[in-house]
Amino acid sequence: MEKICRNCEHYIRHFVFLGKSFSPIDHGHCTYPMLKNREADCKACKHFEERKEDDRIQVTEIRIEHKIL
16 A cells, blocks of 8 residues: 555545535545644655555534635
């Protein structure tokens, strides 16, 4: 498995709400050892831990913002 953020146990991928469903985007954040923004295809840091193949997406928070133009 390639050592990039997307394949790391600590990487949390971000999603956007489009119409009636959520779609993944290539941005997210790392949770170890502290929070930091990361792109999915970034070279992994020294804290890389291979993500298990059977990991499921877990929704921890849904925040919807509406902006009036």
